[in-house]
Amino acid sequence: MWDLFIVNPMTNILLLLYDILGKNYVLAIIVFTLLIKLVTLPLTIKQQVGMMKMSALQPQIKEVQEKYKNDPRKMQEEMRKIGYNPVSGCLPMLIQMPVLIGLFGAINRTLTVDPKNLIDLGKHLYTFLPNLSSLVPIDSTFLGVFDLGRPDRYLVVPIVVVVTTFLSNKLMMQPTTDPQMAQTNQMMQWMTPMMFGFFMLSTPIGLGIYWIVSNLLGVAQYYLTKPMMDKARAQYSMVTVGGGGKPSVAGVAPPLTQLTPPPKSKIRAKNNLNKPNTDGKNKK
Amino acid sequence: MYKLGIVGTVTMLLMGCTGSDSAPSSFPGAFVDGNVAYLARGGQVYKYDVQSGNLLWEFPKQETLERGPFAGLPVKFGNTIVVGEGLNFASTGGIFSKEDHTQRSLFGLSDENGGEIWRFTGPKEFVDGVVTDGKLIYAPNGDGKLYALDPAQKENGQPKIIWTFNDAKSKLWSKPLLAGGKLYQASMDHSMYAIDVATGKKIWEFKAKAPIAVQPTLNNGVLYFGAFDSKFYAVDAETGAKKWEQTTTGWVWSEATIANGLVYFGDVRGRVYALDIAANGEVRWTFDTKDAIRAQPIINGDTLYVVSFDTNVYALKAADGKTAWPTPATLNYRLPAKPWVINDTLLVPLFDSETRMWSLDIASGTRKIQFQPVKK
Numbered sequence: 001m002w003d004l005f006i007v008n009p010m011t012n013i014l015l016l017l018y019d020i021l022g023k024n025y026v027l028a029i030i031v032f033t034l035l036i037k038l039v040t041l042p043l044t045i046k047q048q049v050g051m052m053k054m055s056a057l058q059p060q061i062k063e064v065q066e067k068y069k070n071d072p073r074k075m076q077e078e079m080r081k082i083g084y085n086p087v088s089g090c091l092p093m094l095i096q097m098p099v100l101i102g103l104f105g106a107i108n109r110t111l112t113v114d115p116k117n118l119i120d121l122g123k124h125l126y127t128f129l130p131n132l133s134s135l136v137p138i139d140s141t142f143l144g145v146f147d148l149g150r151p152d153r154y155l156v157v158p159i160v161v162v163v164t165t166f167l168s169n170k171l172m173m174q175p176t177t178d179p180q181m182a183q184t185n186q187m188m189q190w191m192t193p194m195m196f197g198f199f200m201l202s203t204p205i206g207l208g209i210y211w212i213v214s215n216l217l218g219v220a221q222y223y224l225t226k227p228m229m230d231k232a233r234a235q236y237s238m239v240t241v242g243g244g245g246k247p248s249v250a251g252v253a254p255p256l257t258q259l260t261p262p263p264k265s266k267i268r269a270k271n272n273l274n275k276p277n278t279d280g281k282n283k284k
Numbered sequence: 285m286y287k288l289g290i291v292g293t294v295t296m297l298l299m300g301c302t303g304s305d306s307a308p309s310s311f312p313g314a315f316v317d318g319n320v321a322y323l324a325r326g327g328q329v330y331k332y333d334v335q336s337g338n339l340l341w342e343f344p345k346q347e348t349l350e351r352g353p354f355a356g357l358p359v360k361f362g363n364t365i366v367v368g369e370g371l372n373f374a375s376t377g378g379i380f381s382k383e384d385h386t387q388r389s390l391f392g393l394s395d396e397n398g399g400e401i402w403r404f405t406g407p408k409e410f411v412d413g414v415v416t417d418g419k420l421i422y423a424p425n426g427d428g429k430l431y432a433l434d435p436a437q438k439e440n441g442q443p444k445i446i447w448t449f450n451d452a453k454s455k456l457w458s459k460p461l462l463a464g465g466k467l468y469q470a471s472m473d474h475s476m477y478a479i480d481v482a483t484g485k486k487i488w489e490f491k492a493k494a495p496i497a498v499q500p501t502l503n504n505g506v507l508y509f510g511a512f513d514s515k516f517y518a519v520d521a522e523t524g525a526k527k528w529e530q531t532t533t534g535w536v537w538s539e540a541t542i543a544n545g546l547v548y549f550g551d552v553r554g555r556v557y558a559l560d561i562a563a564n565g566e567v568r569w570t571f572d573t574k575d576a577i578r579a580q581p582i583i584n585g586d587t588l589y590v591v592s593f594d595t596n597v598y599a600l601k602a603a604d605g606k607t608a609w610p611t612p613a614t615l616n617y618r619l620p621a622k623p624w625v626i627n628d629t630l631l632v633p634l635f636d637s638e639t640r641m642w643s644l645d646i647a648s649g650t651r652k653i654q655f656q657p658v659k660k
Contacts, residue, residue: 114309114371115411115457115497119576119593119620122512122535122552133494133512133535137455137472 006102007109008124014110015125015132023135026142026209029107033213037221040099045225048172049232050085056233057084058181104207111140111149111206140206148206157208162197164215169193171222308353310370310411311578311620314633314641315358321624323633323640323655324354324367324413329391330640330657331365331398334626337643337653341398343391347657356413356459357622359421361435364392364401366421368410390414390423392435392443402435404442411457412499415467417481420446422467424456430469432484447484451477457497461507468507468521470496476509476517478524488524492517494535501540501547503561508547510536516549516557518565530565532557539580539622541588543602548588550577556590556598558605569605573598578620584646589630591619597632599649613649615642 013035017028037044054061060082068075112118118136125132140148152158169189200208312325316334323330327347331340344351355370369388388409392402408426415422421433421443430449437444454473461468466487467479472495478487494513501508502521510516512535518527534553541548546558546568554573559565575593582589587608590598596612597619621633629652630644641655 115311116309116620119535119537119552119578122537123576127514127533130493130513133514134474136495136512 002098002102003124006098007105008126010102010106011109011121011124012126012129012132014106015135015138016129018110018138019131019135023139025111025138025140025148025206029206029209030213032103033210033217036099036103037214037217041221044221045228048225048229052229052233053083054085055181057082103210107206107210108204110138111204113137113140113147113149142205142209146205148209149204151202152200152205152208157205157212158197158200161200161208161211161215162193164212164219165193165196166190168215168218171219308355308370308636309372310353310355310409312353312633312635313355313357313413313621314624314631315360316624316626316631317360319626321631321641321655322358322360322365322367324356324358325633325635325640326354327352328657329354329358329365329367329393329398330655331395332641332655334629334631334643337655339656339659342657343393343398343400355409355411359414359416360395361392361416361418361421363395364435365395365398366414366416367391367393368406368413368423370411371409371426388426390421390433402438402443404431404433406431408455411455412459412497415459415462417462422460422462422481424458424460424469426455426457428452428454428456428471428473430456430460430467430479430484432481449477449479449484449486451486451489454495457495458499461499461502463502464521466521468500468502470498470500470509472497474511474513476500476507476519476524478521490517490519490524490526497537498539501542503542503547506561508540508542510538510540510549510551512536514551516540516547516559516565518547518561528564530557530559530567534576537576537578541581541583543583546602548581548583548602550579550581550590550592552576552578554592554594556581556588556600556605558588558602571598571600571605575618579622582623582625584625587646589623589625591621591623591632593618593620595619597623597630597644597649609649611649613644613651 014028014032017031018025021027021031061084064075064078068078109117109121112121121136142148146152169192173185173189196211308326312323314321314323319334321332321334329343332338333340353370353372354367356368358365358367368390372388387405387407390404390406390410391400394401406425410423410425421435423431423433425431432446433443434446435443452471452473454471456469456471458470462481465481467481469477469479471477474492474494474496476490476496480487492511492513492515494511496509496511498509505521506527507519507521510532514532514534516530516532516536520527532551533555534551536549536551538550545561547561548558550556554575554577556571556577558568560568573592573594573596577590577592579591583602586602588600588602590600595616595618596614598612599608601608615632615634617637618635619632620635624631625646628646630646631641632644633641639654640657642651643653644650645652
């Protein structure tokens with residue numbers, strides 16, 4: 001089922017792009033990643049909005065946790081009332097996981113350089129696209145030095161993966177007033193790039209290129225959707241702080257200055273978050 | 285903390301889905317000579333006594349990631365056994381690898397004790413073994429060249445290259461067929477080449493629409509072979525002119541066997557075909573297994589034996605494709621290599637199991653002897 005609905009279509013589309021784009025596999029990966037990003041854009045936006053919402057609710061969550069720490073049932077009830085949903089941020093991410101893993105499988109399968117894996121590829125090509133069979137074995141050389149089907153012995157790709165993942169994470173990370181969450185975020189900001197960098201040491205370069213392109217497109221997407229996000233942020237700040245939600249209790253959340261200093265653009269957003277916004281607009 | 289959990293899980297899943305198959309990267313091959321069998325598989329080459337299953341020698345003595353996988357059919361050349369190393373993806377070792385792992389060697393081993401007599405290091409892999417006329421060894425390589433080697437003469441400590449055929453534009457992943465002063469060599473560049481064995485020059489070239497990765501079968505002046513374009517071809521061996529073609533459901537990566545006017549082969553979607561040569565390749569019967577067929581089917585009397593990646597050995601009536609055994613013999617591991625018939629025994633090499641081969645009773649398919657990588 002996994003192969004039938006996820007990996008096989010991706011494998012065939014990737015090869016089709018390789019054929020259309022002048023048998024340039026790197027170009028095929030870039031266009032394919034762009035397509036995937038477009039298809040999953042609604043989910044990504046939903047995930048970012050969800051994370052933003054949870055971040056904005058932190059003072060109230062903290063307050064409820066403190067207040068009802070001896071009554072878990074009541075705590076749950078109150079949490080529900082303020083709109084707390086622990087999976088709202090990660091559910092879209094969980095839905096994207098099959099796409100991500102399927103894509104990795106497809107890239108791995110099409111970049112195959114050995115007979116055993118080639119026979120597996122042969123079983124999964126669509127018969128109504130007969131031209132795809134003529135494309136194998138894929139030309140896996142890149143810039144005359146790299147073999148896309150093998151790990152990068154020069155360490156260039158793992159390093160670029162670490163740097164782009166770090167930058168992308170830093171940009172996407174939601175500001176928070178919860179010290180525990182801030183600590184987790186800070187750890188994530190370092191751990192995720194290192195984990196993926198480590199993963200790239202033994203992974204074909206083609207997968208690394210997908211990851212780099214995906215990170216860069218994520219950054220581009222961040223700036224493109226920023227106006228929409230700012231609007232949503234302003235909305236949540238109004239609802240949770242000044243627009244009808246329960247007011248946060250002073251002293252529950254530590255001052256923002258105690259947390260990791262975020263980018264300047266985010267400081268502006270944070271300041272707005274803690275200010276009552278009576279006209280519904282994000283004042284800058 | 286759930287975010288950390290998700291990142292960790294994704295990473296583990298990705299790592300899992302990119303390198304979980306522990307089987308060798310290239311297919312094994314066995315060759316039977318009288319009462320002994322030579323098997324090239326994974327990190328070692330083995331010589332077995334067929335009757336007892338005793339291991340007579342192995343090369344090298346210890347299996348390492350740096351050596352192998354030994355692949356394709358071992359070939360007897362005088363008192364040496366010639367065997368090549370296939371593509372070694374497992375030992376790339378990522379950044380920790382210092383040597384060029386695309387370089388693979390061809391070995392001449394002592395038939396008596398398995399000791400190394402000579403070595404020829406090719407630019408790339410030797411996936412399907414070599415052929416010989418008793419004087420020279422014809423070795424196709426993953427670099428797209430076919431090398432004619434003379435082990436009796438040495439050049440830089442390696443067998444001397446007498447000539448090189450370098451017209452092919454892609455990998456050579458199948459051994460050539462040597463017949464009538466010609467070598468017929470398939471290439472992943474979509475062509476079948478006829479080459480003058482004396483000079484290494486091209487005589488003709490037949491173009492398919494996708495890679496060809498099988499040794500052709502010759503019968504009455506006609507070459508029979510399939511390709512990745514899901515076609516099976518009959519081509520005149522003298523001129524390279526196509527006589528007929530037949531469409532299959534999947535890539536053809538199995539060599540053909542000819543008997544009683546029918547040509548038998550399988551495809552990667554698991555279908556076995558019997559085509560009528562006299563009727564320009566008309567399909568006489570087909571039989572479906574559950575996974576890819578890569579090995580050449582073999583015929584013994586009225587029965588055709590087929591091994592499949594679905595881990596089964598099938599005995600089919602050659603005339604109509606009906607099953608000859610009550611049930612197929614299940615060996616629980618993928619079966620990519622050609623089986624052998626020795627008297628009342630069928631010898632089947634395995635791909636990714638601890639057991640290297642099984643011998644089966646040819647009449648019923650029941651298991652007889654297990655061939656292990658250790659001396660009994």
